[in-house]
Amino acid sequence: MTTPSGDTAMLAVRYEDVEAIMRDPRFTRDLSAPGSPSLFPGDSLSADRSFLVNMDGPDHRRLRRIVAAAFTPKRAEQWRPEIRAIVDELLDPIEQAGPPADLINDLAFPLPVRIICRQLGVPAQDSVRFRAWVEAFLSVSGKSPEQRDLAMKEFTEYTVELLARHRAEPGDDLVDHLINARDADDRLSEDELVSMTRGLIVAGNETIANALSRVVLVLLMRPQIWRTLVDDPSLIPAAVEELLRVNPPGRIGLLRMATEDVEIPSGVIRKGQGVLSPLIAAGHDPSVFPDPEEFRLDRPGNSLVFGAGPHFCLGANLARVELQESLAALTERMPGLRLTVPPEELPWSTGLWAVSLRGLPVTW
Template sequence: MSEIDLPSFPFPHDHLTPSPAYAERRASCPLGRVRLPSGHAAVLLVTHRDIAAALADTRLSHNVTGPDAPRSTIQPSFFNDPRSMNSMDGEPHLRIRRIVASAFTPRAIDQRRPAIEKAAADLLDTMERAGAPSDLITDYCFPLPVLIICRLLGVPERDALRFRDWSTAFLSGEKMTDEQRMARIGEFAGYISDLLARHRATPGTDLVDDLIAARDGTDRLSEDELAYLTTSLIAGGNETTANSLGRAVLALLSDGREAWEQLVVDPSLIPAAVNELLRHNVLGPGASLRIATEDVELPSGPIAAGEVVAIVGVSGQHDEQVHPEPHRLRFDRTAPAELAFGGGPHYCLGAHLAKAELRIGLRLLIERFPKLRLTVDPADLRFTDGEILSSLIELPVSW
């Protein structure tokens, strides 16, 4: 196939299931090439083994941020920003990660479980008082991670609703003009600057205070690093988790509520269910990009130095060679861990927090509303249709 005839990526999708093109490519051309939104060509990685190998291989650089670099979005994005940890390699990345990692260990997150449970219980109390029906996205799935990140970071909860527009702009979660996106990101940056100044003037015990004080030996975060990291935590800590929680509830309540009833009867399955839902659910149409700094041999074949690869995690998570019946929700899977949080040195710093939020959020929702049900056909639900994330706009339910 010539460079001119390459298929355009992302492929058409229906928001709820992976594009059929991924299965076709896994079977016939696991290292086929596509045309990115930037116009550059890239090798599309679609099998679980290729994706797992690529995520762990440091010769596939994250630094794809130059002005003429390949892009996975048409508009400017967090994913193309050189200040993002996700765009760094080697020591610059490890330096920031070492400084802040202690705030996100399993032990540190366990200590914050009461705050997570309190945030969830407060929202469910409000839902119960208001009575059915409810839009679960507005009343629970979005405000839960926002409240949690506000309480952990020490952000005033009255500001929580402002984060939705800012986060979708930051993470390319919604289509908007360049002017709209940059205006929202500018507002977000100004807010973070004021937040850090307040905490420096009056230190406390919140996570943002931990980040201000965090160091690796004598090394500390620069002001720009601290501001960008705090912004990333707020945006990543609410948009992606809210999307995951909403889609998890939708998946559990679909197909006759069979999966939901399994968890009502046996809540001990919730940790396994969260892992399976992270594997199963499609959060958006995008891919993460890497560029080979030298020749790399992947399980399906070679990648030449200078070539760009596009990693489609959801395709690997639906690889039938690793996950039989990939489109079915099964809480008894023993296959390798989900790829939702990446891998290798860049394994998501907030993975433990996100899993805790999902497990607690689902458990308390199931305990409070075991008869929860959808009030619309899933085919009629609306999504933001962003370039990277595609989030539920609403999820009407009753009980």
């Protein structure tokens, strides 16, 4: 395919190719060398050389080890009650005001940013600024390069101040863990520390907001499945996996480049060639998921929605808990939930990076 920046890239469409590309370290995410392909002009996420997802090899492993302890399944489970409490806090005013409501503005967007605020130990009211920065950072078509640069500058300044505050008054937040990992044996450079904090804010926001809105949309378009979950909430964890497979938040995925000729199941990718491995393609490969558009609660296998290999999503456990608790609260508190407009009238963003719902009007 031709990318929006005019480069060519191979597009993997089979499960085994997507998985091979994601697992093989010979496909690099470091696209900083001159002549490397790019996905679109002004791809600011890929340009951040000190963020995890753009690094390879020992540097990547070192950074990942430092933050991994904050994202284990156990840690995510510890967060579960607090996540449910935040979901309930967001649903209270919606319920009190009565229908209709917009689940994007009132739940999907505020939720992940509120959770990240708690994890980073910053006030919840800062979430409004995070949201604006993250949006400017990720959506390419909506903002001018100047607007994006300004957002990036403010975001960086905020992160630097946040780190300084935590240095002055240490606590037990994620930021403190990152600072200690650096200060104790100098493993994170200052740039890496800023980037990691900023990167976690970005990585944990749009993805969850997008995933939650898509997950709820799929359910509201299949009312019989919604009813099944209302009647039996123990099915919610399995439903989340299948919902993410059917309608994953990431569309095209991140661009990689072959550092040498690499053989994957469908052929050879030549050195220097850009390659995309969209996870939606993996999750819809009919040889792995027969009748892929059909929602089935008993599908075996992994749809790769959180990636695979060295860059496997660090936030997967947390993301699962956030989605499960959101569905648990919605099915319990709003069992009659339904859309107020036909699905084809729903507004979508025009961002190249993340195509997301801009409104989800519902009643109950």
